[in-house]
Amino acid sequence: MTGRGKRRTSELWWTLVERQIRLRAKRTLFGALWPAFSPFLLLALYVFVFHSVFRVPVRRYPVYLFAGLLPWTFLAQTLAQGPTAISNDPDLVRRAPFRYEILPLSLVGVMAVYFIATLAMFVAYLAIQGELVWKMLLVLPLPVIALSLFIGGVVMILSIVDVYTRDVRLVLGNIITVWFFLVPIVYRPAMAKGAVRSLRRVDPMNMLVGVFRDVLYQGHLSRPLNTVLILGICAVFFAVCLAVFRHFAVNLPRDV
Amino acid sequence: MANPIEVEHLWEGFRPRNKRGTIRRRGAWHWALTDITLSIEAGETFGVLGPNGAGKTTLLRSLAGVLRPTRGRVETIGRVASLIDLGAGVSRDLTGHENLLIGGVLLGLSRAEVRAKYDDIVAFSGIDPAVLSKPTHTYSQGMALRIAVGVVLYSDPAVLLVDEILAAADERFRARCIRRIDELRTNGTAVVLVSHDLALIETVATRAGVLHKGQFRHVDTAVETVAQYREWAKTAPADAVRPRGGWRRQVR
Numbered sequence: 001m002t003g004r005g006k007r008r009t010s011e012l013w014w015t016l017v018e019r020q021i022r023l024r025a026k027r028t029l030f031g032a033l034w035p036a037f038s039p040f041l042l043l044a045l046y047v048f049v050f051h052s053v054f055r056v057p058v059r060r061y062p063v064y065l066f067a068g069l070l071p072w073t074f075l076a077q078t079l080a081q082g083p084t085a086i087s088n089d090p091d092l093v094r095r096a097p098f099r100y101e102i103l104p105l106s107l108v109g110v111m112a113v114y115f116i117a118t119l120a121m122f123v124a125y126l127a128i129q130g131e132l133v134w135k136m137l138l139v140l141p142l143p144v145i146a147l148s149l150f151i152g153g154v155v156m157i158l159s160i161v162d163v164y165t166r167d168v169r170l171v172l173g174n175i176i177t178v179w180f181f182l183v184p185i186v187y188r189p190a191m192a193k194g195a196v197r198s199l200r201r202v203d204p205m206n207m208l209v210g211v212f213r214d215v216l217y218q219g220h221l222s223r224p225l226n227t228v229l230i231l232g233i234c235a236v237f238f239a240v241c242l243a244v245f246r247h248f249a250v251n252l253p254r255d256v
Numbered sequence: 257m258a259n260p261i262e263v264e265h266l267w268e269g270f271r272p273r274n275k276r277g278t279i280r281r282r283g284a285w286h287w288a289l290t291d292i293t294l295s296i297e298a299g300e301t302f303g304v305l306g307p308n309g310a311g312k313t314t315l316l317r318s319l320a321g322v323l324r325p326t327r328g329r330v331e332t333i334g335r336v337a338s339l340i341d342l343g344a345g346v347s348r349d350l351t352g353h354e355n356l357l358i359g360g361v362l363l364g365l366s367r368a369e370v371r372a373k374y375d376d377i378v379a380f381s382g383i384d385p386a387v388l389s390k391p392t393h394t395y396s397q398g399m400a401l402r403i404a405v406g407v408v409l410y411s412d413p414a415v416l417l418v419d420e421i422l423a424a425a426d427e428r429f430r431a432r433c434i435r436r437i438d439e440l441r442t443n444g445t446a447v448v449l450v451s452h453d454l455a456l457i458e459t460v461a462t463r464a465g466v467l468h469k470g471q472f473r474h475v476d477t478a479v480e481t482v483a484q485y486r487e488w489a490k491t492a493p494a495d496a497v498r499p500r501g502g503w504r505r506q507v508r
Contacts, residue, residue, distance in 0.1 A: 008364055015361045019347065019354070026349040026391070095341045096362050097321040165278060253322045254270055255279060 009099050016106035021113065035114040036121070039066070039073040050186045058188055060217070063131065066122060067216040068185035068209045071147050074115040075205060076176050078108055082155035083162035083169035090256045100249045101242060104159040108152045116144070126216065133219035142231050143211040149234040150204050153241030160248045163256050183209055204233060260333045260415050260446040261296040261319060267327035268314050268470075288314040290470040292328070298414075301437075301447040303461030303478050305454070305485045311470040312450045316340055316417045319448060334414020337363055342404035352388035352395065352403050359407040370407075377406040380436065382429065402429060409436045416440060416447045423453065434460060454482045 025031030043066050051061045058064045085104040086093065093100060123140075126132035161168050182196060183205050192200070200206040207230045214221050221227055267290055272283035288311045296302045304312050317323045318330050320338040346355050356377060360370030378385050381402035383395075392400050401424055408416075416437065422430050437460070441447050451457055457464050457478055464481035466474040466488065474484050 007366065008361075011366055012361050015358055015367070019350065019358055022354060023347055023349055091341050092362070094317065094322055096338070096364075098362070250324060253317065 009102060012098055013102045013106055013109065016102060017109040017113070020106065020110045024110075032114070035077065035111070036117040038077075039070055039118050042073065043069060046186055056187055056191075060131070063126070064213070064217050065186060067213045068183070070115070070119060070122060070216075071143070071208055071212050072180065072183065072185050072205070073118075074111055074147060075151055076180070077114075078111040078151050078155055079158065079172065079176060081107055081111075082158040083166075083172060085155060085159040086252070086256060087159075087162050087166075093256050094253050097253075100252050101156055101245050104155040104245075105152055108148060108155055111151075112148050119144070122216070131219075136215045136219060139221065139227065140215050142227055143208055143215065146211075146231040146234040147208050149231075149238040150208065153234075153238040156241045156245040160245050160252075163252065179203075179205070182206075185209060204230065204237070207233075258331075258333060259295050259297050261294065261448070262331045263292055263294040263319070263329070265328040266292040266294075266318060266325050266330055268311070268318055268323055269326040288470055289318065292470075292472060294465075294472070294475075296446045296448065298444045298446055299441055300463065301441055301449055301461045303457035303464030303481070304448060304450045304467055305452075305457060305464060305481065306467035310467045312467055313340065313419055314470075315467065316419050316448065316450060319415070320417055332415050335364055335411065336415040336417065337408045337411045337413035338417035338419070339405060339408050340417065340419040342401060342408075346392060346400060346404065348393040349391055351390060352383065352392055352400075355392055355400075356388070356403055356407055359404055360411065363407065363411045365411055373410045377403070377410050380410065380432065381406040382432075398424065398426060398429075401425060405429075405433060409433065409440070413440070413445055416445050417450075418447065419450045420452065422451070422456075454486065458482045 021032055024035070028034070043062065046065055046069065047062050050056045050065070082104060085107045086100065089103060092103070119140075123132060123137070127134075158168060158172070182199055183203065184192065184200070189197075189200070189210075207226065211221075211227050211230060214227075268288045269285040270288060271285060272280045274280050292315065294302075304315065306312050314323065316338060317340065318325060319332060320336050320340065321330075321332065346359070350358075356374070357367065357370050360373070361367060365373075378388065381399075383399055383402060387395070387399075388403075405425070418437070422433055425433060434456075437447055437449075449457065449461055461478035463475065464478040465472045465476075466481060466485050473488075474481055476484070
């Protein structure tokens with residue numbers, strides 16, 4: 001792609017991100033604040049269920065839970081809308097030629113804005129409580145970038161699959177729910193045994209939640225090399241998904 | 257110098273779909289365009305005539321670069337701006353100003369370029385700038401159309417593709433659009449104009465072609481082509497765009 005092409009692509013991406021954020025704010029009282037606050041509502045619910053009722057034995061449980069719930073909410077909210085990222089805008093695809101991956105990636109951009117806003121609120125809370133290890137803020141961009149790349153890859157694939165078959169969007173909610181309980185977000189990793197533990201070894205979300213928890217809850221990296229490794233894995237995953245997307249997107253205006 | 261539009265043996269096909277709308281691996285393709293060869297010079301206006309389903313919009317989409325040729329070659333030089341599906345990307349909840357910016361960026365303009373042309377576009381659309389800060393759903397369809405058309409006509413295109421869009425505009429705005437298109441053409445823009453308005457093609461186009469069942473049946477001067485098309489329309493069979501297998505099979 002030429003320099004002008006790259007500039008056009010990035011401007012279009014940002015314009016679509018801005019458009020979606022503005023659209024979500026229209027005809028609402030609190031506008032774009034809702035998606036940023038929804039993880040706090042989930043936090044309240046899960047703290048009640050797993051801390052007060054089931055008594056999960058974890059010290060500073062709300063902080064432990066939120067450090068895992070925050071990246072998970074970014075993933076779950078984006079994936080829930082991912083399949084329709086292209087199917088909902090067929091006229092846009094038929095109107096002008098552009099890099100079609102911009103459509104799913106602009107959705108990731110929008111959700112990333114909300115995610116970073118919530119993360120900033122959480123970091124501010126930790127700082128006020130005196131529970132923040134300041135030097136860990138230098139590491140924080142690594143899992144944020146890795147998570148965004150991972151979600152970007154998955155959403156690109158979901159959006160292109162949905163153009164050809166709508167089955168994925170119908171079953172995705174169930175998959176996300178099962179996935180949520182496989183990742184140790186509401187419980188300690190040691191509490192799961194057998195097959196679940198084996199499954200977790202190959203689940204990038206398990207690794208990513210672990211890094212977020214290291215940074216925001218533990219205050220130190222339990223495996224520093226893993227943090228760099230997960231960033232590399234997510235970058236490769238994104239590149240592979242982008243190649244697959246572009247391969248199938250050649251006939252998108254014809255097929256959408 | 258090469259012409260801004262060069263088309264060689266262009267075929268555009270669509271894969272078959274089943275009743276649920278999903279694409280089938282097997283089955284006959286629907287060929288919207290078959291073996292089109294066309295060359296349009298800078299500063300030329302080429303009119304395209306033809307019945308519904310003849311492949312006119314598919315031809316424009318191919319020239320716009322939206323559809324890749326299934327076979328053959330399409331080459332355009334410079335920025336291509338198209339007045340096809342102007343509603344795409346327009347969000348009724350956004351303001352006219354916000355939609356104007358998105359429309360411009362979609363056309364390939366930078367945000368700075370859109371801002372630089374903002375006053376010209378607004379003046380051309382004839383809409384009060386204060387109204388543009390209100391949501392688009394508070395405007396009539398015609399006003400929304402004016403903004404979209406203004407963005408396209410002020411994007412400095414080397415190639416301009418117009419698809420029957422002016423039919424929805426009122427007489428004054430239509431005249432303004434035709435004047436602007438003529439200005440662009442004088443400055444070297446190659447224009448392709450699809451219309452059922454034969455008088456418009458006769459007055460605006462230099463050359464024209466009749467597209468029927470995906471093929472150019474007649475290409476000549478606009479006046480000659482319109483005359484031929486009028487004759488053809490009188491004698492054309494009623495099933496000119498009849499689907500494969502006939503209407504009865506489709507209904508069943």
